[in-house]
Each structure stands twice: as C-alpha cells, then as structure tokens.
Amino acid sequence: MSAHPIAGTVASLMPRAKAELTELVAFASVADPAQFPRSECEAAAEWCADALRAEGFQDVAVLDTPDGTQSVYGFLPGPEGAPTVLLYAHYDVQPPLEPESWVSAPFELTERDGRWYGRGAADCKGGFIMHLLALRALRANGGVPVGVKVIVEGSEEQGTGGLERYAEEHPGLLTADAIVIGDSGNFRAGLPTVTATLRGMTMMRLRIDTLEGNLHSGQFGGAAPDALAALIRVLDSLRAEDGATTVDGLPADETWSGLQYPEEDFRGDAKVLDGVELIGSGSVADRIWARPAVTVLGIDCPPVVGATPSVQASARALISLRVPPGQDAVRATELLAAHLRAHTPWGAKVSLEQVGQGQPFQADTGSPAYTAMADAMRVAYPGQEMQSSGMGGSIPLCNTLSALYPEAEILLIGLSEPEAQIHAVNESVSPDELERLSVTEALFLRNYAASRKV
Numbered sequence: 001m002s003a004h005p006i007a008g009t010v011a012s013l014m015p016r017a018k019a020e021l022t023e024l025v026a027f028a029s030v031a032d033p034a035q036f037p038r039s040e041c042e043a044a045a046e047w048c049a050d051a052l053r054a055e056g057f058q059d060v061a062v063l064d065t066p067d068g069t070q071s072v073y074g075f076l077p078g079p080e081g082a083p084t085v086l087l088y089a090h091y092d093v094q095p096p097l098e099p100e101s102w103v104s105a106p107f108e109l110t111e112r113d114g115r116w117y118g119r120g121a122a123d124c125k126g127g128f129i130m131h132l133l134a135l136r137a138l139r140a141n142g143g144v145p146v147g148v149k150v151i152v153e154g155s156e157e158q159g160t161g162g163l164e165r166y167a168e169e170h171p172g173l174l175t176a177d178a179i180v181i182g183d184s185g186n187f188r189a190g191l192p193t194v195t196a197t198l199r200g201m202t203m204m205r206l207r208i209d210t211l212e213g214n215l216h217s218g219q220f221g222g223a224a225p226d227a228l229a230a231l232i233r234v235l236d237s238l239r240a241e242d243g244a245t246t247v248d249g250l251p252a253d254e255t256w257s258g259l260q261y262p263e264e265d266f267r268g269d270a271k272v273l274d275g276v277e278l279i280g281s282g283s284v285a286d287r288i289w290a291r292p293a294v295t296v297l298g299i300d301c302p303p304v305v306g307a308t309p310s311v312q313a314s315a316r317a318l319i320s321l322r323v324p325p326g327q328d329a330v331r332a333t334e335l336l337a338a339h340l341r342a343h344t345p346w347g348a349k350v351s352l353e354q355v356g357q358g359q360p361f362q363a364d365t366g367s368p369a370y371t372a373m374a375d376a377m378r379v380a381y382p383g384q385e386m387q388s389s390g391m392g393g394s395i396p397l398c399n400t401l402s403a404l405y406p407e408a409e410i411l412l413i414g415l416s417e418p419e420a421q422i423h424a425v426n427e428s429v430s431p432d433e434l435e436r437l438s439v440t441e442a443l444f445l446r447n448y449a450a451s452r453k454v
Contacts, residue, residue, distance in 0.1 A: 004379055006446075007439045009137040014435055017129050018116065021429075022109040023047065024091070024125045025118035031069050031092040031155040041069060041154055044091045048072040048128060048152045055135060057150065065162030066169075069155040073173065076135070078147030083452045085445060086149045086176035086408075088397065089127035089183060090156035093120035094423045101425040114430075115419070121429040122420035127182035128152055130415065133438035138445060145449035149176055153397065156183070159203060159356030164400040171404050178369045178409045178448055179401055180441065184391050185416030187259060189430055192377035192440065193387045194370065195412035196258065197289060200323035200360035201394040202333040203297070206234070206340055207351040211313035221311050228301050228312040230348045235317060237343035238294045243279025244287075245294045247321070248339045250332055252292055254324060256285035259389045269418035289390025292332065293322040318355070322392055325360040333357060358396025361410075368451050369409035369444075376443035380436045411444075413437060 027044035030036040045062050049072045052060045057074030065071055069092070078084065096106035096119050104110035109118040120126070131150060138144045151174060153163045167174050184195035210225040240246045261284040272278065280287040287293070300316040302308070319340075323332045337352050344350045364370075365388050374386040391412070398410060415429050415437065416422045 067160040067162030072152040083177035084147035090153035115428040123422035134441035200329040203356040231315040254290040361398040372447035380439040
C-alpha cells in the first residue's frame with residue numbers, strides 16, 4: 001500500500017469498515033417480496049440513510065421509487081466553486097441461492113482466508129462502505145474538496161428501473177460534473193481497472209401451453225403435444241452447436257480490441273470443470289464483453305422427486321439476454337420475442353412477458369476525469385497503471401444518467417473482481433481491495449477538484 005497520508009488514514013479505518021459492513025450485510029435485502037420480506041430492504045435503506053446523516057450529509061431522504069422500492073439520497077456541500085461528484089452504490093442483493101451451499105451463513109459477514117464472506121459484501125454493500133471510507137479519509141486530511149451527492153439504489157439487481165424512472169421525473173436531483181459508479185470491479189485483484197463498457201440486458205418470461213391439463217403419458221404420450229418438450233426445443237434454438245448465442249437477426253460477431261482475458265485465466269475464474277469446453281467462438285473478451293449472451297435463468301416444470309408419468313400441459317422459463325454496446329436493448333428484445341415465437345413447435349400457444357430491460361453503456365475514457373482516476377490508481381496501487389476493461393453485466397442507471405447529464409463524466413470502479421464470486425454462493429470481498437479502492441476514490445476526488453480549478 002502507498003505511504004500517502006490518505007492511505008494511512010484508510011488503513012486505520014478498516015476495523016470500523018468491517019464492523020459497518022457486518023451490520024449492512026446482515027439485512028437480507030433482496031428486492032423481491034416473493035422471496036424476502038420488504039422490511040429487510042427498508043431496514044437496509046434506513047441504515048444507509050443514518051450513515052449519511054452521521055457523516056454530515058444534508059437533505060438525506062429515503063426515496064420511494066416507482067417500482068415500489070426505496071433509494072437513499074444525500075448531499076454534502078463542497079467549497080465555493082467546487083465541482084459536484086455523484087457517488088453510486090446499491091444496497092439490494094441477489095438471493096443467496098442454496099444457503100446450505102455456503103460455507104458460512106450468507107447474511108453473516110465472516111472472515112476466512114483473508115477475505116470477508118457474505119451476500120452483498122462486494123456487490124454492492126461494500127461499494128457504499130468504500131464511499132464512506134474515502135470521504136472520511138479526506139475529512140481527516142484537509143477536508144472534502146468537492147460537493148458530493150450519494151445515491152444508494154434499492155432495486156439494481158431486479159432490473160425493475162425504479163431509480164431510473166425517479167431520476168427522469170426529478171432531473172435536477174442527481175446533477176453532477178462527474179459520476180463514480182461503485183458497482184464494477186478490477187479485472188484482477190491488485191490490478192486497478194476502470195470499466196469502460198457494460199452490456200445491457202433484457203429479461204423475458206416465456207410460457208408455453210399445449211393442453212387443457214396434464215395427461216397420463218401411457219395413455220396419451222406419443223401424440224399429445226408435451227409443453228415441456230416444446231419449451232426445451234425453443235430454448236435449444238437460442239444456441240448454435242458450439243453454444244454461441246443465436247437470436248434471429250441479432251448480430252453476434254463483434255470483437256473486443258482492449259484488455260484481453262486469457263482463456264486459462266477465465267477457466268479458473270469461472271471454475272469450469274476439467275474437460276468441459278467453453279462455449280462460443282472468438283476471444284473470451286469478444287464473448288463476454290462485445291457480443292450478446294443468452295442465459296436460461298429458471299424453468300418451471302415438475303421436479304424429479306415426486307414427478308408423475310404425465311404429459312405436461314404447460315411450462316415456463318425465465319430468459320436473460322445480455323446486449324453489448326453498439327446494439328439497442330429495445331430492438332434486441334423485439335428480436336428475442338420474435339425468435340421465441342418463430343421457434344415454438346407444433347402450433348403451441350406462446351405467452352411472453354418482459355420483466356426487465358436496460359441499455360448497454362460505453363464510457364469516454366479520454367475525459368479529464370479518467371486522467372484524475374489514473375493518477376489516483378497509480379498512487380493506491382504502486383507500480384501499476386490503470387487498465388480499461390468491459391463488464392458483461394448491466395447497470396441500467398448508467399444510460400439514464402448519461403442521457404440526463406450528457407456533460408457529466410461517468411467512471412465505473414468497484415470491488416467485484418473475479419474472486420468475489422458475486423451472484424454465486426460464497427460471495428466475498430477482499431479487504432485489501434476495499435482499502436486500496438477507498439484510497440483511490442479519495443485521491444480521485446482530490447485530483448478531480450484540482451483539475452477543475454481555473
């Protein structure tokens with residue numbers, strides 16, 4: 001770690017950061033009332049609001065957004081004439097999946113092998129703690145040199161667009177000269193990275209119906225159209241023989257010209273089993289950053305245990321399509337819907353419901369804010385230079401902010417490096433990454449303020 005005074009301050013604050021992250025991770029703040037009580041998200045929102053109040057933020061508010069969730073806002077005034085920087089994180093998290101597969105309880109922050117484990121530790125409750133650490137370090141070393149707005153979203157993982165719509169309805173709320181989205185991650189732990197592109201996404205529920213009710217497979221099987229078999233055939237049509245995504249009319253041959261992702265590194269990060277091939281063609285970076293990717297997120301059908309000898313009358317699936325920069329998520333959604341209808345066999349009845357959508361994003365890495373960030377990373381990560389990579393995930397708010405504030409510079413950093421295993425079981429955060437990136441953000445705010453002086 002750098003010998004810079006800010007680095008020393010952040011190091012001294014790490015025990016407090018761990019205690020706070022422990023409290024925040026304890027909220028099972030999954031923004032899906034079908035799985036977890038809304039009270040968990042509400043409690044997490046209040047925790048974030050209280051934390052901002054304790055740091056001297058003004059106008060702190062828990063905002064009720066149009067999708068029925070809550071986001072937290074606060075404003076910290078800066079010196080006269082200073083620029084304003086918006087800091088973003090989200091407190092909602094993915095479901096824990098199979099809690100029994102976690103080595104330690106998903107909503108109890110647990111230290112093990114030099115990492116802190118818990119759902120949301122990296123994605124993205126740790127991002128909010130990172131913002132707090134950076135501001136505290138600046139306050140202890142001469143003060144915060146910019147005006148700061150903080151927004152902590154409550155439904156990012158659900159993709160339901162509540163904060164995007166709220167921002168559009170209140171366009172003055174999040175105005176800023178620069179925006180730091182604390183929800184991405186370094187390409188590799190210890191390698192300082194800004195995320196230059198994000199894939200957009202669309203999610204769709206597909207339901208196929210063939211019969212008025214289930215039938216005995218012995219009496220009717222062989223002639224009665226099986227909805228589950230029809231669904232399997234439709235889902236298979238979304239992939240080429242090598243596993244590449246195939247949606248009729250959707251280009252899937254783009255290439256990535258930036259930082260590359262060696263295949264062996266990817267296999268290790270993704271924990272691909274020995275002997276199992278990667279899917280698709282082109283470089284790994286092409287496939288995960290520059291091209292569309294379809295994933296079947298879930299299927300409603302009878303479980304193996306308790307299954308009866310029946311021809312299924314209906315079946316459902318939830319499908320995700322990641323949309324790369326250069327493509328339009330609305331058009332991709334239309335093509336996906338048309339593909340699903342066209343590839344449904346036997347005249348089966350098709351019902352489609354769109355449940356989430358966000359546009360891809362591409363940052364301007366040549367802007368002055370990126371120079372300030374590169375200088376900050378050079379100090380926080382001695383001997384390393386800032387790298388730019390893509391990210392296969394989506395942060396729909398980025399495009400909303402870009403449209404609302406076209407002059408604002410948007411930067412993406414965060415704690416979700418590969419070892420963090422976000423969205424999977426045993427999610428964790430590296431405390432060293434939290435420390436270094438908090439130093440980075442503090443130095444960036446100082447550098448950015450200096451670059452804006454006339």
